[in-house]
Amino acid sequence: MAQRKCVFECEGKKSLFRFPKNPDLRQQWMRIVFPGQKRSCENVYVCYQHFADDCFTNKAQFEAGFANRLQLDDGAVPTIKYPVQETELQASTSTSQAMPSIKHTECQTEHRPAVSVEVQANPLKSSVGTQCRFTPLQKTTGTQFSFSKHTGHLRSKGTQTTDLSASMETSQVNTRSHLPSTPIKASTSGLGARPAKRPRMELPEEDEEDISDIPQPHDCTNEPGDSAAEPSEISGVEVTCDYTDAKYIVFESSLRELFETCPLCKRNCDVQRRRLGTFVSFSQVCENCQYNRKWQSQPVKGSTPVGNLQMSAAVYFTGGSFIQTKKICRAMNLQIHQYKTFRRHARLFLEPSIYHKWRMDQQAMFQQLQPQGEIPLSGDMRAVSPGRFAKYGSYTLMHLKSNKILDIQLLQSIEVGGSAHMEKEGLSRGLELLESNQLHVDYIVTDRNTQVQNYLRERNVKQYYDVWHLEKELSKKLDKLSRNCKLLRKWSQGIKNHMYWSAMSSKEGPKKVAKWKSLLNHIQNVHTHDDPLFPKCAHPERVSRDTSKWFRPGTMVLHNIEKLLLNKRILEGVAKLSHQHQTSAFGAFHSVILRFASKNVVYPFIGMLCRLYLAAMHFNENADREQEGTAVYRIMHPKSRKEQSTAKPVKTEPTFEYISDLMRLLFLEVFDKPDTFVEELRKVPVPGLPISAV
Template identity: 90%
Template sequence: MAQRKCVFDCEGKKSLFRFPKNTELRQQWMLFVFPGQKRSSENVYVCYQHFSDDCFTNKAQFEAGFANRLQLDDGAVPTIKHPVQESELQATTSTSQAKPSIKHTECQTEHRPAVSVEVQANPLKSSVGTQCRFTPLQKTTGTQFSFSKHTGHLRSKGTQTTDLSASMETPQVNTRSHLPTTPLMASISGRCARAAKRPRMELPEEDEEDVSDIPQPQDSTYEPGDSAAEPSEISGMEVTCDYNDAKYIVFESSLRELFKTCPLCKRNCDVQRRRLGTFVSFSQVCKNCQYNRKWQSQPVKGSTPVGNLQMSAAVYFTGGSFIQTKKICRAMNLQIHQYKTFRRHARLFLEPSIHHKWKKDQQAMFQQLQPQGEIPLGGDMRAVSPGHSAKYGSYTLMHLKSNKILDIQLVQSIEVGGSAHMENEGLRRGLDLLESNQLHVDYIVTDRNTQVEKYLRERNVKQFYDVWHLEKELSKKLDKLSRNCKLLRKWSQGIKNHMYWSAMSSKEGPKKIAKWKSFLNHIQNVHTHDDPLFPKCAHLERVSRDPSKWFRPGVYNGTS
């Protein structure tokens, strides 16, 4: 994406403002920016240098450091065509006389050899102290500013430039410059460290109305009327949080009551709010005694409010719908973040956490099963849609003794040349993973897929058929036949139950088959059998009083 810049090509990073949405106001901007031209105002920005001071609603707070971006008044119109460049302004300021101020600024420039100049200032005045040393063909200038409040908060900015020049000597200079007054107290001694790069609160969900030199944490819940808290300040207020901490619904009017008056002088304070989803913070400033404090509703981890993340996790992990949750919140004007923030949380935090937890538990299960030798498995695939047109399929392997899932393989149809081959590929990947972790298969229970049967035979893995799949195929055939046979319709459920009983009541395969075949004699009222493995039915001997419920050889029991 192209870098945003002022339409007048002003140098450096400035606070930029888009054209307003109001039609009449936008037309006034167009007459100033493009006089006599018809052009689109989309992606066109005007920097703050083209506005007079009365166009901003927070100019004093911005200069004092309580706001990190300028806010335009509702009817502001740019009027300054050729603003004074910062380099010219700094040159003019360096020759002006200083006035009493409670801000103390100290500039230091260090280079290798020769001349040095040092100026000490009265703490009650705005002062500039300069130290210079020059070497042939090189001059380096470093400027450091630091302002501190009586609460101990420190904000500093550092600038360094390097130029090439001839060697020179400079006599002692005592220079005082005028600096704007500010409610901050001055206490600077020595050198201040360069300010760290400010982290970004969650990615913006909508385009910002203006752009400053520091990226701002905005989403669709950002309100331009509220002064934004700085990300560095929010990150600095991080506290340890517990997931078990109780959460409450609090009204904004109740929160504002807490910051309405100054706790020192009891006068009314300026209160500014910043909201980001479920997160809200308040900045309180007393104009009388300069008392100030900041409060936030929830901890911030890194650059993400914990409450927003926990809300997304609660919806995601419980299988709920974020859209429905947002509708509930909207019905009671309960603030919540946007859907794409929820998806970003899922992509960056929740899904990686699930994957990490799964891999960790999977390796623990593998290590637990390794001493047991060969293990029994059950495997089956589930596709996203029935039939032979599925795009994705997941093949699952389960340990039959503990009933725990050992592996899940996701297969896409285009990887294997069609959905008919996904099940065989998923089984192959799963068995390869178990083999790489020194786990050997005793036998596996699957459905009657012919490709799977062939693959397991080539791999020398013992295979058994799943009873559920057998009963499912048998049920389809019985339902089709019972349409024209009332007697078979009565016996249909008993035949299905007999299949499960035959499989569950015996461990040996031949005995299971003998029990299954016995139902052919049982439905004819014959309860003794020729197979020595199961010579007699297991139920008690009973005398039937209704001979019509039994099948008779050679007799058709249809409806016609």
């Protein structure tokens, strides 16, 4: 029996793979293994060195020793034709001034042995690479030059590129200086040759670990003396590259067209592609004239591609889902980084940026309100998790005059002994925060929670009830009575409207109650009352001969209505109804929260808190939008009002300036010094016990 061996005659026989049975996939293998040939692929094997790391499903387990054999992913294609051996790698790393030192593992991409030439041997064959090097404080972009009009001696004036480590498995080079574009011949004797700098290795994209330490945005492995580029070599090239630059979708085939042929001798070149999420770089080497060039698609700050970080920020800041975004990218084969990379970006950069901006905006609002003295507030509780026993609860305090969110308190039910106690605790924390910032409460509009009533009475804070909450409680009882009475069904909406009129017509509680009691005379077509606070109705009397429109005195239906409307709890609620402001804006704010934090998704505590802050930023920025045009309305059909339509004013389109502010804060401050912002976020107390411990 013949010994199995790689078709490329690689040493060893570990992890050999046969050609796939799928005809289309087999043709792709044939075009790479036997280009331009027609031959049988029976008993032909390809070893693991000719596949990229993302072609294997158990690469991490294999390298850790938990798997004896690599397993190919469905649809994997060998893309690496010439793997670099260790002896060739040592020779290539000795070119200390010509190229950055590169350490390769088991052939991630197509590599050729390093080509070294004498600088003065042939000026026509010197490297004319249009390369770009990025530093954390420098804006850069890749540039390409056309050499079709050049003749004679040529020399590159371009900047140089550094390759990212991570999945490309290349070392970090000095980002503070520049290298000459012409490679220098490596020393073969080993005498006087400086040793290769130890590369800074990172895990591949698919095997990234959950790193909790704060990364340094600058590469600490670089030494200032590693390269010596003259300033004259890079003068005249303006390098501009920033996170605000426009981005485009470019096909890989279109990019490869730029590097397939040598711009000097017009011959085919060896092209290497390296990718890390949205980042891609190409290395071009011509075997004929030793021309080489490197290009990368986006700037790299430290060891992080700017595009990857900005993609994570765009998804998070807009309240999107990275998992859904990744599905969209996969559908069109658009390259994107992994979810664990997104979570690392969120933990180290995005969430600290959101928390810091919210605190700054909150302090600015407090400073504006301090000269006003006592301020009117409204408060409301929202159960973050679905179900009766909610895991999270958020209590929001809103300034009634400006209609802006002043504070959000996120609580976990385990902190306060159950979800029933979260509303009172959230209100208590919010009021304490306002008092610590010299803000005093004139009155607060809330719902009719019993614990909240007792707490505000103890603190001597004036409380009003929201009309909608009491009207909702009354509506359920009226609907129950009107099942057997058609006349009451006609009067139900009028009774609800009378509650709003009673609340808005007076600030004094006894007068509100007097107007509310007058409803019993009104439904009997009697417009004079015994109460001295409201002896007569304000509207003109209307004479009607149809007695079926009114309730008859002494009937059981009228008795039940009187018992309901004069209930002690209802009368106490009417006396404390808010006469000016209501909490209807909370409905709009809670709908905004759903765009940033869906109830169907379970978020960690800090993640949930940051998404609430994002919703508050969006709401505060668009709280005072003006109506579009002079009288533009839209007909609405709310579910709460059956068979009724309402006219809602059409307002101008919302703005998203807070996202631009977050991006600016992220790339100009947080990314350069993340430890300060992360430490600020770590001061937030996070409940340590899970919900199952209740």
